[in-house]
Structure formats: structure tokens, C-alpha cells
Amino acid sequence: MNNRKIKKVVIAGGGTAGWMAAASLAKLLGKTLDITLIESDDIPTVGVGEATIPTLITLHQLLKINEKEFLAAVQGTFKLGISFENWRDVNQDYIHSFGWTGKDCWAAGFQHFWKKGLDLGISEEFGKYCPEWAAAKANKFAVLSREGLNYAYHIDAGLYAKFLRKMAEEHGAQRQEGKIKRVNLNADDGYIESLLLESGQVIDGDLFIDCTGFRGLLIEQALHVGYDDWSHWLPCDGAIAVQTESLGEPIPYTRSIAHGAGWQWRIPLQERVGNGLVFSSKFWSDDQAIDCLTKNIEGKPLNDPRVIKFKTGQRRKHWHKNCVAMGLSSGFIEPLESTSIHLIQRAIVRLMQMFPYDGIRQPDVEEFNAQMKFESDNIRDFIILHYHVTDRSDTEFWRHCRNMEVPESLTHRIELFKQTGRVFKVPTELFGENSWIQVMLGQGLMPEQYHPIVNMMSDAELKDFLVGIRSQVDRTVAQLPSHADFIRHFAPTMARD
Numbered sequence: 001m002n003n004r005k006i007k008k009v010v011i012a013g014g015g016t017a018g019w020m021a022a023a024s025l026a027k028l029l030g031k032t033l034d035i036t037l038i039e040s041d042d043i044p045t046v047g048v049g050e051a052t053i054p055t056l057i058t059l060h061q062l063l064k065i066n067e068k069e070f071l072a073a074v075q076g077t078f079k080l081g082i083s084f085e086n087w088r089d090v091n092q093d094y095i096h097s098f099g100w101t102g103k104d105c106w107a108a109g110f111q112h113f114w115k116k117g118l119d120l121g122i123s124e125e126f127g128k129y130c131p132e133w134a135a136a137k138a139n140k141f142a143v144l145s146r147e148g149l150n151y152a153y154h155i156d157a158g159l160y161a162k163f164l165r166k167m168a169e170e171h172g173a174q175r176q177e178g179k180i181k182r183v184n185l186n187a188d189d190g191y192i193e194s195l196l197l198e199s200g201q202v203i204d205g206d207l208f209i210d211c212t213g214f215r216g217l218l219i220e221q222a223l224h225v226g227y228d229d230w231s232h233w234l235p236c237d238g239a240i241a242v243q244t245e246s247l248g249e250p251i252p253y254t255r256s257i258a259h260g261a262g263w264q265w266r267i268p269l270q271e272r273v274g275n276g277l278v279f280s281s282k283f284w285s286d287d288q289a290i291d292c293l294t295k296n297i298e299g300k301p302l303n304d305p306r307v308i309k310f311k312t313g314q315r316r317k318h319w320h321k322n323c324v325a326m327g328l329s330s331g332f333i334e335p336l337e338s339t340s341i342h343l344i345q346r347a348i349v350r351l352m353q354m355f356p357y358d359g360i361r362q363p364d365v366e367e368f369n370a371q372m373k374f375e376s377d378n379i380r381d382f383i384i385l386h387y388h389v390t391d392r393s394d395t396e397f398w399r400h401c402r403n404m405e406v407p408e409s410l411t412h413r414i415e416l417f418k419q420t421g422r423v424f425k426v427p428t429e430l431f432g433e434n435s436w437i438q439v440m441l442g443q444g445l446m447p448e449q450y451h452p453i454v455n456m457m458s459d460a461e462l463k464d465f466l467v468g469i470r471s472q473v474d475r476t477v478a479q480l481p482s483h484a485d486f487i488r489h490f491a492p493t494m495a496r497d
């Protein structure tokens with residue numbers, strides 16, 4: 001144990017990760033801590049990261065963020081899921097929605113009832129039994145007080161950082177402008193003592209949060225914790241990002257459109273669309289990727305396409321000595337399921353749960369690292385699933401993805417679902433059964449059998465059961481306004497000023 005008491009927290013970096021950490025710590029622990037955030041106007045943030053998942057709402061509730069003010073400030077729209085287009089095969093689409101599909105029984109999930117119905121010719125498309133799926137398809141949305149929809153947000157990343165900065169400063173966090181030139185380590189124990197800025201100023205602290213982006217200035221460049229590279233499982237290593245003018249009303253879901261050697265995102269905000277293409281440099285050059293994206297965007301570009309390079313994987317330790325890495329400095333899983341902001345949030349909450357006021361204890365550090373690794377490994381498997389289980393064989397990239405080796409843990413899940421229709425969520429992993437089922441079915445993996453408990457229902461009872469769920473979904477969706485109308489009344493943007 002290191003007995004140094006933790007009073008002064010220094011956050012290096014002011015992107016989404018830095019300001020999320022500053023706002024959360026200042027709001028929830030600020031009275032007991034002295035918080036400084038250092039960022040450099042000369043080093044831009046990554047500037048992407050605009051699709052979220054429903055867990056963000058939990059953090060916002062904890063921080064008592066007013067949803068209307070937040071949405072208006074960040075040009076926010078609502079997100080009910082992700083539409084995966086051309087993933088299973090060209091011209092085949094499915095939606096991974098945030099909702100729950102159908103009704104389970106104690107022994108078997110809804111997919112077993114649906115599968116028997118399919119064999120009998122009485123089941124409709126799996127998603128039709130899920131209100132979020134049906135609302136997304138109908139372009140409808142509302143925040144309902146009872147039996148509401150599960151949703152997340154699309155946000156402008158730059159405006160979100162501004163929003164959080166205001167909150168952090170209101171709760172006492174100090175912003176320090178300046179470029180970090182050197183990380184000073186204690187000669188005896190290797191802990192970080194201070195950061196030297198180019199101006200010559202020295203910022204000392206007890207605990208350092210590395211939010212410096214891919215460079216990992218503290219956790220890697222100074223503390224050398226090492227990196228687990230996952231490129232052999234997730235071959236994409238580059239992205240092109242460009243913003244465009246909106247052509248129509250925003251839709252309530254993210255679009256992920258697969259192409260020859262990667263995929264394209266479309267994230268609709270209130271007044272513009274975030275676009276990008278994630279691709280593998282083994283199969284496409286930057287020029288080919290830019291060409292593909294340029295041909296597939298709608299609306300006038302608002303900036304020049306930007307190329308971002310990355311290596312998928314994670315730091316061997318997220319917390320080492322008195323440094324905790326959050327955001328891109330801790331690792332990166334490509335944005336297919338919009339999980340990075342979630343991982344920042346999890347790191348913040350975990351750190352607060354284990355906050356080392358009286359000195360850093362190694363069991364806390366190990367627990368923190370084990371939990372972050374467990375969560376990242378499960379997300380990694382879920383992302384690989386989208387690439388690996390596919391009927392696509394039209395390009396070298398897709399043939400590579402179909403044939404590549406995948407982690408044992410994923411092979412087991414795929415085989416279990418294929419042979420038995422069963423899916424089990426590992427406690428504390430992010431994606432639940434319904435997410436795995438939607439993606440496995442969507443990617444073309446059909447269970448060979450259903451659980452025999454389904455046979456306790458007669459065929460007529462099964463039909464009534466399925467029709468009943470559909471009617472309930474239809475009733476829920478019928479009462480909803482259009483997504484655009486809802487936003488216009490709920491939280492129109494203030495971003496123009």
C-alpha cells in the first residue's frame with residue numbers, strides 16, 4: 001500500500017473522457033477533492049464519438065443532468081438502436097434495438113417460442129415483437145412515463161465536452177491551459193509526482209487521470225504498461241470522419257452500412273449528420289476509403305474528410321501506480337456498437353467506488369483492472385461476432401473475416417446458440433441476451449432447435465401468444481409522435497449561438 005493521501009486529482013486531457021471525469025468527480029466528490037484539468041488548445045480532441053448507448057442515462061441521472069437542457073445543448077437526438085445494413089449480406093438489413101423482444105418464460109427465452117412459430121409459419125420478423133425496433137422502423141419516438149422505450153442519444157461530441165466543462169467548473173474543477181511536456185516520476189516508487197508544461201509551470205498531484213487520447217502520455221509513454229493488440233480479431237485500423245448538412249428529419253437510430261473493406265456510420269443530429277467510415281488498411285488505402293465514403297454520403301460536407309488511425313486493443317493495466325487511464329488512452333474498440341463512452345463512464349464510476357482517499361491499495365488496483373478487462377473482453381467478442389458470422393464473401397476483407405480465428409469465448413457462444421438457441425449473459429457484462437440474439441439472428445445464425453418447454457403450448461396457444469405481443473407493440477408505437485416532432489417540442493437545439 002502507498003500511504004500518500006489523495007487530495008489533489010490532476011486530469012490530463014480535455015476531450016470527452018477528460019471532461020466526463022472532471023464533471024463527475026467535481027459534482028459527486030468535489031467537496032473532498034481538489035481537481036485540475038490540463039488541456040492544450042494546440043492539440044485537438046479526436047472530435048468523434050457521437051453515438052451512445054442507454055447506460056449514459058444512468059450516469060446523467062447520477063449527475064442530476066436535466067435531459068432537456070442537455071439535449072438542446074448538444075444538438076441531441078434519440079437513438080433506439082443501430083441499423084446494420086449489408087452486414088449479413090449485401091442488401092440484407094437488421095436492427096439491433098435497445099429494447100426487449102417478446103416475453104420470456106423461466107426456462108426459455110422468447111427466441112425459442114419465436115423459433116417454433118417460425119417452423120410453423122406463424123412467426124413474423126423477430127424485431128416486430130419489440131417496441132423499440134418497431135418505433136425505430138416507424139421513425140417515431142417519445143419519452144414515456146410508464147413502460148417507456150429504452151433509448152440513448154446521438155450527440156455533438158464537441159458540444160458535449162463544452163456542456164460537461166461548464167458543469168465541472170461550476171462544481172469547482174479548475175481548467176489549466178497548456179501543453180504537457182514531461183511527466184515527472186518519483187525516483188523511489190515510480191509514482192507520478194507532477195506534469196511539466198511547456199510554459200515551465202509544474203502541476204503536481206496525488207492521483208493522475210490520463211485522458212490524453214490514443215497517445216496515452218502518462219499511462220504508456222511514462223509508465224509503459226503495455227498494450228494487448230486485438231487487430232488479428234478486429235482488422236479495421238483506420239477511420240475517415242466528415243460532417244454533412246442534414247437533408248431530412250433525423251431518424252431515431254444510428255445507421256451502420258457495411259462496404260467492401262469496412263463500414264460507414266451515419267449519426268443524425270438535430271442540424272447536421274455525423275458520417276464516417278471505419279476500414280482496414282490491409283485491404284483499402286486511405287484514398288479508397290475516402291472515395292467510398294465520399295460516394296456514400298448525402299448532403300453537403302461541412303468539413304474536409306479527416307483520417308484517424310487506431311490500433312484496436314487495450315492497455316494491460318488501466319490503473320497503474322497513481323495513474324488511471326480513461327477513454328482512448330486506456331484502449332480502443334472500434335465504434336460499431338458505440339461502446340467507448342460507456343467504458344469511460346464505467347471507469348469513472350469504478351474509480352469513485354474504489355476512491356483511494358487514504359492511499360492506493362493494490363487489491364483495489366487489481367480489482368479495477370480485472371473489472372475493466374472483463375468488460376472490454378466481452379464487448380470485443382460482441383463486436384467480432386458482427387464481422388465473423390456473415391454470409392458475405394464478395395470481397396477479400398469479408399472472406400478474411402468469415403475465416404479468421406475468433407476467441408474461444410466467442411466460439412462457445414456461437415455454438416451454444418446455433419445448436420440449442422440458448423444465450424446466457426455473463427453477470428456484469430454490458431450486452432444482454434437480447435442484444436446477442438438480435439445480432440446472431442441478424443447476421444444469419446439460426447438455432448437448430450428450440451427448448452421443448454415451448455411444446456407445453458398448443459400451436460393455437462402459441463399463435464395467440466405471438467399475436468398478442470405484436471398487438472401490444474403496435475399499440476405502443478401507434479401512440480408515439482414522429483421522432484422529429486417529439487424533439488421539436490421536447491428539446492430544440494440551442495447550438496446555433
Ligand SMILES: Cc1cc2nc3c(=O)[nH]c(=O)nc-3n(C[C@H](O)[C@H](O)[C@H](O)COP(=O)(O)OP(=O)(O)OC[C@H]3O[C@@H](n4cnc5c(N)ncnc54)[C@H](O)[C@@H]3O)c2cc1C
Pocket residue numbers: 012013014015016017018038039040041042043044045046047048049050051052157178179180181211212213214215217239240241276308310326327328329335338339340341342344
Ligand atoms: C472513428 C471513431 C469513432 C468513434 N465513435 C464513437 C461513438 O460513436 N460512440 C462512442 O461512445 N465512442 C466513439 N468513439 C470513441 C470516442 O471518440 C472517445 O472515446 C472519446 O471521444 C474520448 O476521447 P478522449 O477524450 O479519450 O481523447 P481525445 O478526444 O483525443 O482527447 C485528448 C485530450 O488530451 C489533450 N492532450 C493530449 N496531449 C496533450 C498534451 N501533451 N498536453 C496537454 N493536453 C494534451 C488534448 O488536447 C485533448 O483535450 C469513436 C472513436 C473513433 C476513433
